[in-house]
Amino acid sequence: xxxxxxxxxxxxxxxxxxxxxxxxxxxxxxxxxxxxxxxxxxxxxxxxxxxxxxxxxxxxxxxxxxxxxxxxxxxxxxxxxxxxxxxxxxxxxxxxxxxxxxxxxxxxxxxxxxxxxxxxxxxxxxxxxxxxxxxxxxxxxxxxxxxxxxxxxxxxxxxxxxxxxxxxxxxxxxxxxxxxxxxxxxxxxxxxxxxxxxxxxxxxxxxxxxxxxxxxxxxxxxxxxxxxxxxxxxxxxxxxxxxxxxxxxxxxxxxxxxxxxxxxxxxxxxxxxxxxxxxxxxxxxxxxxxxxx
Numbered sequence: 027x028x029x030x031x032x033x034x035x036x037x038x039x040x041x042x043x044x045x046x047x048x049x050x051x052x053x054x055x056x057x058x059x060x061x062x063x064x065x066x067x068x069x070x071x072x073x074x075x076x077x078x079x080x081x082x083x084x085x086x087x088x089x090x091x092x093x094x095x096x097x098x099x100x101x102x103x104x105x106x107x108x109x110x111x112x113x114x115x116x117x118x119x120x121x122x123x124x125x126x127x128x129x130x131x132x133x134x135x136x137x138x139x140x141x142x143x144x145x146x147x148x149x150x151x152x153x154x155x156x157x158x159x160x161x162x163x164x165x166x167x168x169x170x171x172x173x174x175x176x177x178x179x180x181x182x183x184x185x186x187x188x189x190x191x192x193x194x195x196x197x198x199x200x201x202x203x204x205x206x207x208x209x210x211x212x213x214x215x216x217x218x219x220x221x222x223x224x225x226x227x228x229x230x231x232x233x234x235x236x237x238x239x240x241x242x243x244x245x246x247x248x249x250x251x252x253x254x255x256x257x258x259x260x261x262x263x264x265x266x267x268x269x270x271x272x273x274x275x276x277x278x279x280x281x282x283x284x285x286x287x288x289x290x291x292x293x294x295x296x297x298x299x300x301x302x303x304x305x306x307x308x309x310x311x312x313x314x315x316x317x318x319x
Contacts, residue, residue: 039276064250070228100224
């Protein structure tokens with residue numbers, strides 16, 4: 027049924043968009059591609075799982091706590107890894123290689139402590155009933171995913187467009203040196219950016235864990251690949267592009283599975299991305315962001 031597939035695609039695309047928003051926020055402000063974002067996504071889902079299973083915290087509170095802890099983790103990674111590289115004016119490849127190392131380290135530690143087997147949220151974490159409207163079935167998980175994703179996307183857009191903090195972040199994205207000369211605390215805002223991006227990644231991890239009810243130490247790497255594809259498709263550093271690109275990828279995957287075969291899901295989705303980028307290499311929303319002196 028077409029309406030059911032549209033709903034499924036919107037739910038999946040919303041998760042991709044939330045993940046990609048954090049990814050593109052880091053690139054837009056810090057000017058680096060943080061390849062540890064996938065492991066933050068994975069750890070966010072594990073944090074929420076531990077809050078629910080060990081502390082018996084309601085899932086919505088667990089989601090908020092996991093988002094906060096994911097943001098703190100992202101700040102720690104920025105302070106330990108990215109800050110020293112910024113101070114040394116390291117080339118662009120250095121942060122990518124360093125964050126790959128962080129990702130491998132944290133994935134291995136998670137596998138060592140939690141095991142490689144797939145973990146699941148306990149039964150009853152969310153209501154398992156669905157709302158039926160004709161032939162359309164909407165689960166509470168899908169409703170929660172779309173509402174949370176919409177609120178976070180709208181909140182980030184309002185922050186960037188309507189607040190003094192957002193204006194300062196946009197100034198840094200244009201030129202960190204010029205922003206510093208204007209009295210903007212650049213280094214502190216780098217940490218704020220890392221916290222927001224990490225929180226978005228953690229929330230996306232919890233939403234995926236709830237949607238598929240499957241959490242493993244290796245779930246971050248496939249999402250990282252999709253996040254990179256989404257921000258390239260939308261235009262590096264563009265928030266609108268992250269939203270549209272995430273929804274595009276979700277729709278491409280769902281309709282590939284529904285009307286063709288699950289075996290070709292990634293091939294068709296990434297093939298379409300490839301064709302679009304052949305036509306518009308800079309992404310859907312203009313030029314790729316460039317740093318200015």
